[in-house]
Amino acid sequence: MEGGRNTSGLDAVMEVWSRRKWLAILVFLVPFAVTVSLVKALPDLYRSTATLLVERPQVAETFVKSSVTSELETRLHTISQEILSRSQLQDLITQFNLYAEFRKKATPEEAVERMRRDIRMEFKGADTQFGRGATFAFTLSFRGKDPETVAKVTNTLAASFVKENVMLRERQASGTAEFLRVQLEEMKKKLDQEEERLGDFKERHVGELPEQMEANLATLQRLNTEMRLNKENQMRVMERLEREKLTRQLVEARASASDGDAPITGGDAEALTARLSRLNQELTELRSRFSEKYPDVVRVKAEIAALEEQLTGTKTDGLAAPKATSPANPSPPRLRKFRSDAEEELNALKEEEKTLRQAVAMYQRRVDNAPHREQEFQELSRDYKTMKELYNTLLHRYQEALVAASLEQGQKGDQFRLLDQAIPSTQPAAPNRLRLLLIGLVLSCVLSASVVQLAEHRDTSFHTVHELRSFTSLPILVSIPWIATKSDVSQRRWRLCLALLGLAILVGTTYFIAKDNEQMVWMFDWGRS
Numbered sequence: 001m002e003g004g005r006n007t008s009g010l011d012a013v014m015e016v017w018s019r020r021k022w023l024a025i026l027v028f029l030v031p032f033a034v035t036v037s038l039v040k041a042l043p044d045l046y047r048s049t050a051t052l053l054v055e056r057p058q059v060a061e062t063f064v065k066s067s068v069t070s071e072l073e074t075r076l077h078t079i080s081q082e083i084l085s086r087s088q089l090q091d092l093i094t095q096f097n098l099y100a101e102f103r104k105k106a107t108p109e110e111a112v113e114r115m116r117r118d119i120r121m122e123f124k125g126a127d128t129q130f131g132r133g134a135t136f137a138f139t140l141s142f143r144g145k146d147p148e149t150v151a152k153v154t155n156t157l158a159a160s161f162v163k164e165n166v167m168l169r170e171r172q173a174s175g176t177a178e179f180l181r182v183q184l185e186e187m188k189k190k191l192d193q194e195e196e197r198l199g200d201f202k203e204r205h206v207g208e209l210p211e212q213m214e215a216n217l218a219t220l221q222r223l224n225t226e227m228r229l230n231k232e233n234q235m236r237v238m239e240r241l242e243r244e245k246l247t248r249q250l251v252e253a254r255a256s257a258s259d260g261d262a263p264i265t266g267g268d269a270e271a272l273t274a275r276l277s278r279l280n281q282e283l284t285e286l287r288s289r290f291s292e293k294y295p296d297v298v299r300v301k302a303e304i305a306a307l308e309e310q311l312t313g314t315k316t317d318g319l320a321a322p323k324a325t326s327p328a329n330p331s332p333p334r335l336r337k338f339r340s341d342a343e344e345e346l347n348a349l350k351e352e353e354k355t356l357r358q359a360v361a362m363y364q365r366r367v368d369n370a371p372h373r374e375q376e377f378q379e380l381s382r383d384y385k386t387m388k389e390l391y392n393t394l395l396h397r398y399q400e401a402l403v404a405a406s407l408e409q410g411q412k413g414d415q416f417r418l419l420d421q422a423i424p425s426t427q428p429a430a431p432n433r434l435r436l437l438l439i440g441l442v443l444s445c446v447l448s449a450s451v452v453q454l455a456e457h458r459d460t461s462f463h464t465v466h467e468l469r470s471f472t473s474l475p476i477l478v479s480i481p482w483i484a485t486k487s488d489v490s491q492r493r494w495r496l497c498l499a500l501l502g503l504a505i506l507v508g509t510t511y512f513i514a515k516d517n518e519q520m521v522w523m524f525d526w527g528r529s
Contacts, residue, residue, distance in 0.1 A: 184398050
């Protein structure tokens with residue numbers, strides 16, 4: 001019985017297909033045709049890769065320390081900025097006539113930015129710790145439509161990396177040496193100023209410096225010794241003068257006696273005796289206050305000796321008159337010459353004493369000022385030593401920087417070596433046409449099934465007698481099939497033609513947009529950097 005017939009899932013699908021097949025086909029064809037047109041129109045892009053090796057310094061840092069202390073990763077980043085600068089890339093774009101069509105409708109800045117996106121740099125190896133002296137490799141690649149041009153651009157970029165690394169290391173080494181040279185000159189000026197200050201201090205306080213203390217003490221001791229000797233010499237000269245004075249008095253007295261004026265009488269002897277008594281009393285007083293070497297003590301003792309000698313001579317030969325020319329009685333001219341020489345010697349000794357006292361005072365002042373001068377000298381010396389140490393340190397570093405600069409000029413430091421040159425690629429790097437077709441096919445099927453399901457969901461009409469019987473309990477008398485008229489057939493044909501025309505326009509538009517569109521290639525390439 002027709003009313004009791006059950007339809008299976010496959011039958012339902014077939015019924016839906018029979019009703020919606022043209023809609024499903026049309027919806028499937030639109031995205032799939034667009035995908036096919038896109039895949040067909042997209043240009044082939046090629047990528048060439050060059051491998052560069054970072055070599056260790058040829059001279060061990062144990063012997064020559066490099067002045068380029070920047071980490072390799074930082075240096076590569078700096079070189080990348082130099083290579084990817086606008087001026088560098090514009091020169092490459094002009095040299096190899098890159099992006100000819102794109103430059104007609106874009107600004108130079110946009111062309112440069114596009115080339116930056118086409119350049120890729122990757123480090124090879126799992127070790128990402130870029131220690132000084134480590135050896136590893138990195139790749140540099142470029143993409144474009146012409147494989148020959150792409151390879152040339154890649155090799156040019158790699159050569160620029162090698163050249164820029166050498167130039168960067170030389171600039172850093174020479175810059176370090178120049179900086180140290182300027183610092184060394186400034187430190188030399190400061191050191192000269194400190195030396196000048198120290199020299200001025202030594203000139204202003206000559207003799208009062210700490211290192212001259214021992215010499216000053218020794219000189220002071222020597223001067224004191226000379227003063228003591230000078231005192232002794234003065235006392236001896238004064239003693240001689242006193243003796244000469246008494247001798248002269250005795251000679252005069254004897255001369256008077258010999259001339260017959262008056263011999264030394266008892267009254268004269270008593271006078272000499274009284275004078276001798278006074279001198280003895282004066283000597284006793286002087287001895288109680290001074291030593292035997294004191295000049296007054298020596299003088300009084302000399303007078304006492306002369307008086308005692310005179311009294312002795314008077315007693316033995318009171319009536320005899322000594323002759324003027326006797327050897328025991330020197331003549332007055334000779335006594336005057338003797339006294340004159342003694343006085344000159346005494347004056348010279350006194351002048352020497354004055355000079356010695358001045359010298360002693362000067363050296364004593366130096367000794368007294370030595371502690372204060374030592375403190376000032378230590379402060380100046382400390383500043384000078386600090387400047388000297390800084391100068392020596394800078395001088396040592398400057399010499400090392402010169403050697404390091406010579407090392408870099410000889411290209412003995414870290415160098416980039418082109419290990420593998422870029423060669424023209426035989427297979428395009430993008431687009432992946434098979435993947436795009438598969439994705440388009442899947443999306444077309446999903447979209448077609450979704451549209452059919454949506455159309456069935458929105459359609460509320462009855463398509464079979466079974467659906468009508470399921471909806472109502474009223475008896476169904478007859479089923480009349482769809483009768484297509486000429487007008488219906490004509491409308492279907494027009495709709496089909498319009499659909500095909502729209503599909504053709506969409507496919508053509510897609511082809512026109514995707515033709516030589518490199519940006520669209522990399523937009524659909526999910527594996528690009």
